[in-house]
Amino acid sequence: MNYLVQKFGGTSVGSAQRIKDLVQLTVNPEAKIVVLSAMSGTTNALVGICEQLYKRNMDAAKHLIDALHATYSNVIAELFSKPEFLTKGEQLISNHFNHLQSFTLDMFTVNEEKAILAQGELLSTALFHYYLEECGIPSVLLPALNFMRLDAREEPDMEYISKHLRQELEPHKNNILFITQGYICRNAYGEIDNLKRGGSDYTASIIGAAIQSKEIQIWTDIDGMHNNDPRVVSQTHPIQELSFDEAAELAYFGAKILHPTCILPAQKANIPVRLKNTMDPKAAGTLIANIQTSEGVKAVAAKDGITAITIRSDRMLLAHGFLRAIFEIFERHKTSIDMITTSEVAVSLTIDNASQLKGILDEIKEIAHVEVDENQTIICVVGQLPKNKSGIGFKVLESMKDIPVRMVSYGGSANNISVLVSSEFKTAALKALNKGLFNYN
Ligand code: ADP
Ligand code: ASP
Ligand code: MG
Numbered sequence: 001m002n003y004l005v006q007k008f009g010g011t012s013v014g015s016a017q018r019i020k021d022l023v024q025l026t027v028n029p030e031a032k033i034v035v036l037s038a039m040s041g042t043t044n045a046l047v048g049i050c051e052q053l054y055k056r057n058m059d060a061a062k063h064l065i066d067a068l069h070a071t072y073s074n075v076i077a078e079l080f081s082k083p084e085f086l087t088k089g090e091q092l093i094s095n096h097f098n099h100l101q102s103f104t105l106d107m108f109t110v111n112e113e114k115a116i117l118a119q120g121e122l123l124s125t126a127l128f129h130y131y132l133e134e135c136g137i138p139s140v141l142l143p144a145l146n147f148m149r150l151d152a153r154e155e156p157d158m159e160y161i162s163k164h165l166r167q168e169l170e171p172h173k174n175n176i177l178f179i180t181q182g183y184i185c186r187n188a189y190g191e192i193d194n195l196k197r198g199g200s201d202y203t204a205s206i207i208g209a210a211i212q213s214k215e216i217q218i219w220t221d222i223d224g225m226h227n228n229d230p231r232v233v234s235q236t237h238p239i240q241e242l243s244f245d246e247a248a249e250l251a252y253f254g255a256k257i258l259h260p261t262c263i264l265p266a267q268k269a270n271i272p273v274r275l276k277n278t279m280d281p282k283a284a285g286t287l288i289a290n291i292q293t294s295e296g297v298k299a300v301a302a303k304d305g306i307t308a309i310t311i312r313s314d315r316m317l318l319a320h321g322f323l324r325a326i327f328e329i330f331e332r333h334k335t336s337i338d339m340i341t342t343s344e345v346a347v348s349l350t351i352d353n354a355s356q357l358k359g360i361l362d363e364i365k366e367i368a369h370v371e372v373d374e375n376q377t378i379i380c381v382v383g384q385l386p387k388n389k390s391g392i393g394f395k396v397l398e399s400m401k402d403i404p405v406r407m408v409s410y411g412g413s414a415n416n417i418s419v420l421v422s423s424e425f426k427t428a429a430l431k432a433l434n435k436g437l438f439n440y441n
Contacts, residue, residue, distance in 0.1 A: 003032055004030055004031070004214055005204050005213045005216045005217065007037075007203070008219045008278060009220045010041070011220070016078035020079065020131065022128060023137070031176040032177060034128075034178065035182045035203050036125050036179065038120025038121050038183070042124075045067075045068045046116050047117070049061050050108075050117070065097060072093045073093065076090055076093060085130060111191055114192045114193050117184075121181035121184050125179050125180065126141065139179055140177070141180070142168050142179065144181040144203065147167075148186065149186045150185055150188060165210050195259075198256070202261055205262045205265040208266055209266060209269035212269060214271070216274070224238035224257075224276070225242060225255060225258070225288075227239060227434075228301075228430055229430060233431055235440040236440075240284060241286070241293050243292070243415075244289065245413070246299075246384075248264060248267065257275065274287050274288070297383040299382050299383070306338070306352055306378050307373070307376065308350050308407065308420060309348070309349055309364075310348045310371040311347050311364055311370050312369040313346075313367065323347065326347065329364055333359050336351070338352060339378060339420060348406075350378065373406065373422070376421070378420055379418070379420075380418050381416065384415065385414055385415065393417060395437060398436060399432045402432070403421055403429050404425065
């Protein structure tokens with residue numbers, strides 16, 4: 001069977017009414033796997049509960065669990081109309097919230113935290129499944145924890161996922177509507193884990209690749225990928241088409257509409273990804289596919305929380321093997337590098353995960369001088385930027401002429417110009433580029 005994968009994000013399942021509205025978008029003769037996020041606010045609330053549990057503030061944790069329980073009781077009351085289903089819904093949420101309360105009694109470790117964070121997606125999918133049942137619409141709930149798995153490198157184990165997902169689908173040959181949880185998975189040891197915040201997009205892409213689906217649709221609260229971050233600048237427009245490479249750069253460099261790594265599985269399996277608006281299903285949205293898109297800049301995005309490291313060595317930079325020695329330090333500390341620029345005597349690079357910074361710096365200091373700047377932002381300009389075309393780099397820097405630029409990376413790919421600025425200039429940079437590149441005020 002050739003399935004469609006449809007993923008609905010937090011706002012798309014964010015209230016009883018929104019869950020009801022999903023029926024119009026999912027119930028039709030096309031076979032599909034529907035991936036749901038937690039209702040909006042839930043994962044944040046679960047994170048808050050975990051924070052209290054780590055601090056051993058049991059009363060505060062209980063209080064937060066009760067408050068979330070009350071929110072879900074209201075959802076149940078609005079979602080179901082038949083007494084039998086009201087009871088079923090109440091039992092469901094009681095089970096989940098009693099489970100949450102049990103974590104206030106004992107030790108709290110990272111494994112318990114992951115089990116708690118999984119509750120949001122388990123709840124939203126079960127609620128939608130029950131609602132369809134109340135409406136008399138057949139559907140099958142596929143437990144993501146039975147097939148979604150990471151390997152020892154914390155990458156999706158595609159072989160395992162493909163095999164086990166097909167096994168889950170196999171007994172239901174007569175069904176066409178399947179529902180599963182985004183975000184949650186098991187790690188290489190079989191423990192409950194997750195694909196990091198925003199990871200439901202990634203789930204959808206992994207599932208699409210695992211069963212070679214015909215399309216992966218990401219339904220959210222906006223009509224596709226916009227040319228700039230609509231939370232920062234007031235005038236933006238949706239982009240109709242993006243190549244996989246362009247979309248991957250935008251997702252990785254901060255366009256929140258897509259999880260950073262969600263394009264890669266779809267791209268590898270060559271499955272088109274379509275971004276759609278749940279609130280305006282008729283809007284065209286954005287098609288991301290293996291296509292040659294038009295020349296020029298399509299969008300800008302910003303990624304915060306960047307650390308810049310400048311490594312200076314008067315003697316050694318150009319000596320062969322020096323850069324390798326530097327890169328090996330980052331590799332040993334499992335830290336990936338985003339941007340890099342070099343001069344005769346120094347190399348500047350950026351990382352977004354500073355958790356291993358101290359160990360990295362200690363090692364670098366043995367062979368060179370090092371300087372660190374925290375709170376940096378990568379501003380990423382994405383499009384088809386052919387190498388033989390003049391003027392694009394100039395336009396980007398001209399637009400940003402009043403903003404101090406810390407690093408520029410141009411020419412690494414024909415899709416991207418990256419500029420590093422101190423985070424205090426992020427808003428000004430995005431506004432300046434909106435004006436200079438897209439003629440908005
Ligand atoms: P979901 O909960 O459905 O996963 P997200 O909040 O993760 O939704 O992503 C959608 C949001 O991404 C939009 O509401 C928008 O504010 C934000 N966003 C940031 N940059 C962009 C962009 N370039 N294009 C569209 N949306 C963007
Ligand atoms: N519920 C998870 C989160 O809020 C995953 C997702 O929504 O994609 O991060
Ligand atoms: Mg998201």
